[in-house]
Structure formats: C-alpha cells, structure tokens
Amino acid sequence: xxxxxxxxxxxxxxxxxxxxxxxxxxxxxxxxxxxxxxxxxxxxxxxxxxxxxxxxxxxxxxxxxxxxxxxxxxxxxxxxxxxxxxxxxxxxxxxxxxxxxxxxxxxxxxxxxxxxxxxxxxxxxxxxxxxxxxxxxxxxxxxxxxxxxxxxxxxxxxxxxxxxxxxxxxxxxxxxxxxxxxxxxxxxxxxxxxxxxxxxxxxxxxxxxxxxxxxxxxxxxxxxxxxxxxxxxxxxxxxxxxxxxxxxxxxxxxxxxxxxxxxxxxxxxxxxxxxxxxxxxxxxxxxxxxxxxxxxxxxxxxxx
Amino acid sequence: xxxxxxxxxxxxxxxxxxxxxxxxxxxxxxxxxxxxxxxxxxxxxxxxxxxxxxxxxxxxxxxxxxxxxxxxxxxxxxxxxxxxxxxxxxxxxxxxxxxxxxxxxxxxxxxxxxxxxxxxxxxxxxxxxxxxxxxxxxxxxxxxxxxxxxxxxxxxxxxxxxxxxxxxxxxxxxxxxxxxxxxxxxxxxxxxxxxxxxxxxxxxxxxxxxxxxxxxxxxxxxxxxxxxxxxxxxxxxxxxxxxxxxxxxxxxxxxxxxxxxxxxxxxxxxxxxxxxxxxxxxxxxxxxxxxxxxxxxxxxxxxxxxxxxxxxxxxxxxxxxxxxxxxxxxxxxxxxxxxxxxxxxxxxxxxxxxxxxxxxxxxxxxxxxxxxxxxxxxxxxxxxxxxxxxxxxxxxxxxxxxxxxxxxxxxxxxxxxxxxxxxxxxxxxxxxxxxxxxxxxxxxxxxxxxxxxxxxxxxxxxxxxxxxxxxxxxxxxxxxxxxxxxxxxxxxxxxxxxxxxxxxxxxxx
Numbered sequence: 001x002x003x004x005x006x007x008x009x010x011x012x013x014x015x016x017x018x019x020x021x022x023x024x025x026x027x028x029x030x031x032x033x034x035x036x037x038x039x040x041x042x043x044x045x046x047x048x049x050x051x052x053x054x055x056x057x058x059x060x061x062x063x064x065x066x067x068x069x070x071x072x073x074x075x076x077x078x079x080x081x082x083x084x085x086x087x088x089x090x091x092x093x094x095x096x097x098x099x100x101x102x103x104x105x106x107x108x109x110x111x112x113x114x115x116x117x118x119x120x121x122x123x124x125x126x127x128x129x130x131x132x133x134x135x136x137x138x139x140x141x142x143x144x145x146x147x148x149x150x151x152x153x154x155x156x157x158x159x160x161x162x163x164x165x166x167x168x169x170x171x172x173x174x175x176x177x178x179x180x181x182x183x184x185x186x187x188x189x190x191x192x193x194x195x196x197x198x199x200x201x202x203x204x205x206x207x208x209x210x211x212x213x214x215x216x217x218x219x220x221x222x223x224x225x226x227x228x229x230x231x232x233x234x235x236x237x238x239x240x241x242x243x244x245x246x247x248x249x250x251x252x253x254x255x256x257x258x259x260x261x262x263x264x265x266x267x268x269x270x271x272x273x274x275x276x277x278x279x280x281x282x283x284x285x286x287x288x289x290x291x292x293x294x295x296x297x298x299x300x301x302x303x304x
Numbered sequence: 305x306x307x308x309x310x311x312x313x314x315x316x317x318x319x320x321x322x323x324x325x326x327x328x329x330x331x332x333x334x335x336x337x338x339x340x341x342x343x344x345x346x347x348x349x350x351x352x353x354x355x356x357x358x359x360x361x362x363x364x365x366x367x368x369x370x371x372x373x374x375x376x377x378x379x380x381x382x383x384x385x386x387x388x389x390x391x392x393x394x395x396x397x398x399x400x401x402x403x404x405x406x407x408x409x410x411x412x413x414x415x416x417x418x419x420x421x422x423x424x425x426x427x428x429x430x431x432x433x434x435x436x437x438x439x440x441x442x443x444x445x446x447x448x449x450x451x452x453x454x455x456x457x458x459x460x461x462x463x464x465x466x467x468x469x470x471x472x473x474x475x476x477x478x479x480x481x482x483x484x485x486x487x488x489x490x491x492x493x494x495x496x497x498x499x500x501x502x503x504x505x506x507x508x509x510x511x512x513x514x515x516x517x518x519x520x521x522x523x524x525x526x527x528x529x530x531x532x533x534x535x536x537x538x539x540x541x542x543x544x545x546x547x548x549x550x551x552x553x554x555x556x557x558x559x560x561x562x563x564x565x566x567x568x569x570x571x572x573x574x575x576x577x578x579x580x581x582x583x584x585x586x587x588x589x590x591x592x593x594x595x596x597x598x599x600x601x602x603x604x605x606x607x608x609x610x611x612x613x614x615x616x617x618x619x620x621x622x623x624x625x626x627x628x629x630x631x632x633x634x635x636x637x638x639x640x641x642x643x644x645x646x647x648x649x650x651x652x653x654x655x656x657x658x659x660x661x662x663x664x665x666x667x668x669x670x671x672x673x674x675x676x677x678x679x680x681x682x683x684x685x686x687x688x689x690x691x692x693x694x695x696x697x698x699x700x701x702x703x704x705x706x707x708x709x710x711x712x713x714x715x716x717x718x719x720x721x722x723x724x725x726x727x728x729x730x731x732x733x734x735x736x737x738x739x740x741x742x743x744x745x746x747x748x749x750x751x752x753x754x755x756x757x758x759x760x761x762x763x764x765x766x767x768x769x770x771x772x773x774x775x776x777x778x779x780x781x782x783x784x785x786x787x788x789x790x791x792x793x794x795x796x797x798x799x800x801x802x803x804x805x806x807x808x809x810x811x812x813x
Contacts, residue, residue, distance in 0.1 A: 037351075037430050045427060045432060045433060045436075048425060048426050048427060049426065049427070049428075051426070052426040052428070078343070080343040080344070080350065080352075081343045081344060082343075082344050082346075082349060082480070082481065082484060083481060083485070088501075091501065092501070092502070147530075147532050147533075150532075150533065150536055151536065154536060154540060155536050155539055155540055158540065161542065162533060162536045162537045162540055162542050163528055163533045163536075163537060163542070164503070164526075164542075165503065166503070249529045249530055250530050250532075250533055251533065252502075252503075252526070252527060252528040252529060252530070252533060254500070254501060254502030254503045254527075255502075258502060258529065259502065262340060265688075
C-alpha cells in the first residue's frame with residue numbers, strides 16, 4: 001500500500017509538471033498580453049511593461065522561474081486584478097467544488113434508483129422510457145438545459161432566482177443543470193453493471209436463502225456493481241469541472257471556471273496557470289481516492 | 305437508501321422554502337447588470353469599460369461630460385489654456401472624500417503623478433498612454449493647478465473627463481491593493497459598501513457629495529456574463545438596467561410589461577481595414593471596389609433593426625472634425641466589378657478577411673458574401689478575441705488582406721481618436737502600423753494633433769476625410785447604437801458615450 005502511494009505521488013509530481021508545461025506553452029503561443037493591457041500605448045511603453053512582467057526573457061528562463069515559484073505556491077500576480085493569482089483561484093474554488101459535488105449527488109440520487117429499476121425490469125415500458133430519457137439527456141448541451149430551466153422555473157413560474165449564488169434557492173438550478181449533464185451516463189453504467197451481476201450464481205444463492213428481493217439487490221448485487229460506478233464518478237469529476245465552466249457562465253456563479261475563461265480572454269497568464277494547475281491537482285487526487293476506494297469495495301483488488 | 309432519499313427530499317424542500325432573496329430589491333436600490341465586474345476598483349489601474357462604468361459613479365474627475373456631450377465643471381470649476389502647452393484649472397472648494405477628508409490640490413497632483421510616474425522607467429498604469437503628453441503638474445495655490453504638456457495636446461480636456469481624483473493620504477495609508485479592492489475612496493455620488501468578486505459591487509449614497517444626494521440610496525453592479533441570463537433577470541425584476549441589447553432581443557423587451565428599451569447612437573464605427581501592403585488591396589481601385597460592394601443600408605435595416613447609420617469614413621458625426629459634406633460610398637455592385645477589373649482582376653480574386661468581433665459574426669459573414677458577389681471571393685476567419693487578437697495583423701509582411709472590427713474612440717469625441725490608431729503608421733501604432741500606407745496621411749494626422757486651434761484642426765480633418773474616402777484604406781461601414789434594456793420602474797436614458805451616469809437615474813413616477 002505505501003509503495004503504491006509513493007509511486008502515485010511521484011506520478012502526481014510528473015502530472016503537475018506536465019500540465020504546467022502544456023499550459024505554459026499554449027499560453028505563450030497564444031498572444032501578447034501586454035497588447036491587451038495597454039491597447040493604445042506606444043511600442044516603447046509596451047516593451048517596458050513586458051520587461052517589468054518578465055515577459056521579455058527567453059521562454060525557457062520564464063518556465064524555470066515559473067516552476068521554481070510555483071513550487072513555493074507563488075504563481076505570480078494577475079496582470080489585471082493586481083493580486084496574487086493563486087489567491088484569486090483558491091477564493092473561488094469552494095464555489096466550484098460545491099456546485100460539482102451537488103451535481104454529482106443529484107445525479108446519483110436520480111441515476112441509482114432509475115438504473116436499478118431499468119436493470120431489474122429489463123425490457124419493460126419503464127426501462128424503454130428511461131433509455132429514451134438517457135438519449136435525450138445526453139444530446140442536450142449543458143448550456144441549453146440551463147437556459148430552458150431558467151426560463152421555466154425562474155421567468156415563467158418565478159419559483160427560483162434567475163441567477164446568482166449564495167442562497168440555497170440560487171443553487172438549485174445550476175446544480176440540476178450540471179447534474180442533468182451527467183445523470184444519463186451514470187444511469188447507463190448502473191443499469192449495465194447491475195445486469196452483469198444480477199444473474200450470477202451468488203445472487204441466485206442469496207435469493208435461495210430466502211432474502212427479500214430488496215435486500216438481494218441492495219446488499220448483494222449493488223455492492224458488486226458499484227465498482228464501475230465509482231470509476232465513472234472519478235472520471236466524470238474532471239468532465240463535470242469542465243461543465244461547471246458553462247454552468248457558471250449561464251447562472252452567473254462566481255466560480256473558478258468563469259475566472260479562468262475570463263483570464264484566457266485577457267491572456268492573464270498567472271491566473272490561467274494557477275487555475276489549471278489546481279484543477280489538475282484536484283482531478284488527480286479524486287482519481288487517487290477512487291483507486292484506494294476500490295480496495296474497500298472489492299477485497300480481491302490489490303494495489304500494487 | 306431510505307435515509308438518503310429522505311435527506312434529498314428534505315434538502316429540496318428546504319431549498320424551496322428559503323425566501324427568494326437574491327432577486328428582490330427595494331425601490332431605493334438600482335441594480336445594473338454588467339458582463340463582468342471590474343478587475344480592480346482603483347480607477348487608474350485598469351482600462352476596461354466595466355471598470356470605468358463603476359468608477360464614474362464613485363469618483364469625480366476634473367471635468368464632467370453632460371448627456372449632450374458638453375464639458376461641465378466637476379472638481380474643476382473653470383479652466384483655460386494659458387498658451388499652446390499650458391492649461392490652468394481652478395478647483396472646486398470644500399469637496400469631501402468618502403473618508404471625510406477634504407480634496408486639495410495635493411490630491412490632484414498625486415492622482416496624475418501615480419499614472420505618469422515621473423522619473424520612473426517602468427509605468428504600471430495602463431492609462432499612461434492617454435495622458436503621457438502631460439509633462440508636469442504644478443500646484444499654483446490651494447485652488448489652482450496647471451498642467452503642462454510636452455507639445456500642443458488638443459485632446460487634453462477629453463482625457464480629463466475620465467481621470468478620477470483619488471485621496472493622496474488615504475491611498476498612501478492603506479496601500480494600492482486595498483485601495484483597489486476593499487478601501488476604495490473617491491468624491492463621487494456613491495461610496496463602496498462591499499465587493500463580492502464575480503458577484504456584485506454594492507455602493508451606498510454618499511451624504512456629503514457636492515452635487516447633493518442621488519435618487520437611489522443603493523447601487524448594485526451585478527456580474528452576469530450571459531446575455532440571456534441578464535434579460536431573464538431584467539424581466540423578473542432582478543436587475544433594472546442591462547447593456548448592449550442585441551437587435552434580435554428588441555421586440556421582446558419592447559413588448560414586455562416590465563421592460564422598455566433606450567437606444568442612442570454611440571461613438572462606435574464599424575469598418576473593414578484593408579491590408580495595403582499586398583495584393584489585391586495595394587491597388588486603390590480594388591479598395592474602392594470593396595467599398596462599392598457593400599449594401600450598408602439593407603444590412604442596417606435587416607440585421608441591426610435599423611439602429612445604425614452609414615458613414616462616409618471612420619470619423620463619426622458627434623466627433624470633433626466631422627465633415628458632413630463627404631458622402632458615403634453608395635451600393636453599386638456593377639461599378640465594383642468594373643473597378644476590380646481596372647485593378648487587374650477581371651475574373652475576381654481570392655482573399656481572406658479576419659475578425660475577432662464575435663458579437664457581429666453574422667454581419668461579418670454577410671460582408672464576406674457581398675464581397676464575394678462582386679468578385680472579391682472572401683474566406684471569413686473568425687478568431688477568439690483574446691488569444692488570436694493580434695495574430696492577424698502581427699503577421700508582418702504576410703498578406704492578411706484585412707480585418708473587420710469596430711473602434712469606440714475610447715469615448716473621446718475627436719477625429720484624432722480614430723484616425724491615429726487606424727491609419728497612422730508609426731511603430732507601436734495600432735492597426736495603421738500594419739495595414740495603412742496612404743501617402744501624406746501620417747503628416748496630416750500629426751498636424752491635426754499638434755494644434756490647439758479648432759478652426760485649423762477642422763480644416764485638417766476635412767482634408768483627411770476627403771483623402772481617406774478617395775484612397776479607401778478601409779471599407780467604411782456604419783455607426784452603431786447602444787441599446788439599454790431598462791425596467792419600467794426606472795427613469796434613465798442611454799448616453800452617446802456609453803456611460804452609465806447613474807446620478808441621472810430616478811424612480812419612474
């Protein structure tokens with residue numbers, strides 16, 4: 001176990017370096033931030049600012065300096081906000097994580113019962129209806145779902161606020177929107193992994209013991225079907241953080257995604273670097289956590 | 305399983321029971337939706353529209369501009385030019401900052417010096433370029449200051465309309481970072497209460513403001529990036545004013561019982577700048593052909609709901625120096641084809657046009673189509689504003705053919721504010737550096753900006769307008785309107801300078 005963790009930690013460092021290098025290269029290839037900071041200024045003034053920001057050094061020097069500072073948690077100051085970039089990102093992280101976790105919880109709350117139902121009552125009208133909903137859900141873009149929900153619940157019926165963040169009521173629409181994006185996939189995975197185990201011998205044995213169908217499904221079948229579900233949650237988490245960018249824009253949620261998108265528009269390098277780095281770390285951590293979780297869900301899995 | 309279900313149901317119920325607080329506002333609060341919040345509240349350390357709109361309601365500058373675009377006294381009571389390079393300003397007495405201190409000539413000097421940073425090599429304010437002509441700020445006595453420029457600088461008064469005066473002692477005490485975020489202090493009608501990043505900026509009326517008390521006790525600027533969302537907020541009363549309403553939304557907002565629109569021509573001109581360094585637009589006839597190819601009137605009617613006006617050049621009617629006697633190019637596809645043949649392309653030619661003007665993508669595509677119809681077979685390339693912004697005209701030496709964009713003069717109502725960036729070829733210039741190669745134009749632009757004699761400047765600009773109309777360094781298109789969506793509960797009208805001067809806003813009776 002500990003050898004496993006050490007190896008994973010090493011890989012963690014490699015991933016972080018890789019992510020930084022890729023972000024750094026793409027950013028520096030994408031344009032000159034100084035032209036956006038002082039659009040009307042003369043070239044001589046721009047050159048001075050470029051030097052002050054350290055942008056006139058060779059790229060390799062800039063990258064080494066960036067890694068050195070980043071290792072100490074210093075991602076530089078935002079070109080536009082004039083504050084440390086890392087702090088700006090960290091301030092907004094709880095909002096994005098809360099939105100993502102709420103969405104996962106909502107998605108599971110719908111997908112688990114419906115997925116089980118579909119598997120148990122395979123090829124019934126209910127199962128087919130669920131399949132149709134899955135297809136519909138997967139083919140609607142997050143953006144569109146968000147605006148439709150907003151028009152119905154906030155503009156037409158006035159049940160919920162249109163946008164914003166902070167009160168429980170304002171969190172409902174963003175979380176449902178983001179949840180709707182991931183529910184279909186969860187549902188499909190649950191259905192298929194339940195189908196795989198539901199006819200196995202040990203499930204039949206459980207039934208033969210005289211357990212109620214409810215107990216058979218929840219205690220025996222679901223437990224073994226859980227492994228792929230957990231994997232998918234881990235994988236989906238990264239996608240959801242991506243989906244959060246759109247949701248945050250639609251509902252004016254003050255999260256990391258919006259900050260990064262705005263920063264890309266303005267070529268605010270420090271914020272993009274700090275933001276992408278932190279998101280990458282979170283995704284790597286979630287996947288590590290999922291790997292460890294396997295051991296508890298399935299004792300035959302060994303971490304090496 | 306059951307426990308989870310109960311918990312979820314409980315959560316959902318709780319969510320529904322909690323009162324809908326975010327949208328409900330009393331009538332002493334005016335809420336404005338902006339696409340983004342400022343990146344800093346320090347009025348000298350950014351140059352963004354969103355930040356300026358917030359700053360003008362918290363700070364005063366030496367001069368103010370009325371809704372009719374006339375200069376009005378603000379922190380300066382009067383001003384006069386002592387000679388070509390020296391201006392004198394008499395300051396208003398007894399003006400209070402939000403922290404209770406009184407504004408002095410020291411504060412005025414400090415405000416200029418923190419942007420100009422005399423003696424320092426590196427300038428950190430992005431507004432430095434606007435006022436770099438100012439060489440010295442001299443305090444004559446407690447109520448008088450003089451600004452000396454390095455050469456005649458006719459745009460000085462224009463530049464002073466947005467040049468907020470900040471309190472010296474306070475800024476030095478709290479430091480720049482706090483001044484730009486939590487401890488922002490000015491002399492304007494509203495003072496800062498709270499700034500929640502990416503959510504809202506809340507202001508409260510300042511009791512001792514020299515103009516008196518504004519009609520709304522609170523002003524809230526909300527950051528809402530999506531247009532559809534801000535429209536939904538406006539309809540449900542969550543916000544009172546939204547900006548930049550597109551033509552397709554107009555009928556909806558006009559007919560809705562809670563909302564109305566207010567529209568006005570603004571200082572924003574659309575153009576396609578042509579790359580004169582390479583074929584085919586190194587030929588005057590080809591450039592003129594492109595100008596004849598565009599049916600401006602029908603585009604304005606069909607794609608912009610009639611909210612726009614065709615222009616003869618890039619100099620617009622409200623700007624100083626505009627010459628109404630220069631006529632716009634008419635739509636004449638036949639003539640365009642003839643001119644193109646004259647330029648040596650009887651069978652047409654393939655060109656590529658670039659743009660990062662995402663809001664006007666359909667217009668860009670229509671323009672490309674019209675050029676194609678007369679034989680300028682156009683590929684339109686759309687770029688994302690940030691990253692690829694300078695790609696198309698920083699390709700020095702390469703033929704990029706042209707760029708579709710708009711220029712807002714940074715709200716400076718003077719011909720120079722559009723001619724210099726678009727057509728002057730000095731190194732470090734804006735588009736002109738890359739595209740424009742009109743013989744003798746640089747010299748005329750320089751002459752225009754180095755005189756403070758209005759009659760002489762008018763003559764020069766009239767000459768320039770006739771010259772560029774003939775030489776056609778751009779395809780001249782139209783001016784744009786700014787349209788606000790406004791709650792029927794609020795009395796306020798859009799301004800030609802796109803400012804949201806909320807002191808003029810009142811509850812509708």
